[in-house]
Amino acid sequence: MIDEDRYTSVLKSKFESYSPISEQSWSHILEIVRFETPKKSEIVLREGEISRKLYFICKGILRAFCADLNGNIYNKNLFLENDFAGSKVSAMQKTPSTFTLEALEDSVIISMEYHKYRELIFDNDDLKNFYIAYLERNWIIEKEQREVSLVLENATVRYLKFITQHSNVDQRIPLQHIASHLGITPTQLSRIRKDLK
Numbered sequence: 001m002i003d004e005d006r007y008t009s010v011l012k013s014k015f016e017s018y019s020p021i022s023e024q025s026w027s028h029i030l031e032i033v034r035f036e037t038p039k040k041s042e043i044v045l046r047e048g049e050i051s052r053k054l055y056f057i058c059k060g061i062l063r064a065f066c067a068d069l070n071g072n073i074y075n076k077n078l079f080l081e082n083d084f085a086g087s088k089v090s091a092m093q094k095t096p097s098t099f100t101l102e103a104l105e106d107s108v109i110i111s112m113e114y115h116k117y118r119e120l121i122f123d124n125d126d127l128k129n130f131y132i133a134y135l136e137r138n139w140i141i142e143k144e145q146r147e148v149s150l151v152l153e154n155a156t157v158r159y160l161k162f163i164t165q166h167s168n169v170d171q172r173i174p175l176q177h178i179a180s181h182l183g184i185t186p187t188q189l190s191r192i193r194k195d196l197k
Contacts, residue, residue, distance in 0.1 A: 002035055002108055007058040011110055014056065014082055018133035025124045032116045038103040044085075045101040051090035053111045057083050060107025061169070063177055066099040075180035078104075078173075080166055084134075086114070104173045155184045156192050 008030060015021050015029070038044050038060075045051055047066060055062070062085050064076040076099050079085035087097040091114035121127045149158055159182055163170055170178060170193075179189040 002037070004035060007035070007108065007110060008033065010058065010082065011056050014084075015130050018137065019129040020126060021130060022124075022126050025120070025126050028120050028124065029112075029127075032112050032120070033110050034112075036109050036111050038107050038109065040103055040106050042103045043100060044103060044109070045087060045097055045099075047098065047100045048096045049090075050094055051087035051097050052114055053086060054088070054091065054114050054117055055079075055085045055101075056110040056112075057081055057085060058108040058110060060103060060105040060109070061173055062101050062107065062109075063104055063173075063181075064099045064101055065180075073180070075177055078166075078169075078177065078181050080169065084138075085109075088114075091115075092118075104177065155182060155188055156195070158182050158184075159189065159192050160196075 011029075011033070012021065012026060015026075021029075036044075036055075044055065044062060045053075057079055059081060062079045064079070064085070064087075065073050066076060067073050077085075085101060087099065087101070089095070090097040121131045149161070153161075159178075162178065162182060175189055175193075176186045179186045182189070184192075
């Protein structure tokens, strides 16, 4: 049984961590949320599909990954509890997603139809303020910090930062996914973990 009230309360807190939301706007958001429960290894969005939803992770971990022409797989991102996930480029431009979203654990996620979500943002100033603050923090500040980290910080520092931000994640998912997320090989990650012990 999903505790929908608890999870929607967490979603509301997430919205309000960026900007205050009126009760009226929140009631509109509640009208478009749906709960989904993908099982471990289940595909939520497949590369090549047009994304039509935005996801909020209540419980579990999703990974965004893509493959090159030789079949090598690269993790674009890992999304954990209280993260938004999805292919926003695909949803906005109505183009095929360039990556796949897969559940790495049995998960509980809230989905919102992207076009309805966008309509609410354009029709409600408080949601517009949330959207601007969200984009600034996640797509400008954090994205830039991640890019600089990949260039300037060594792999050990990146790993320590990651596990500090996401405690116990290394016990929840295969280390190969963490290595790929950090831009290193599983062998390098094993060596880092061994050195830290």
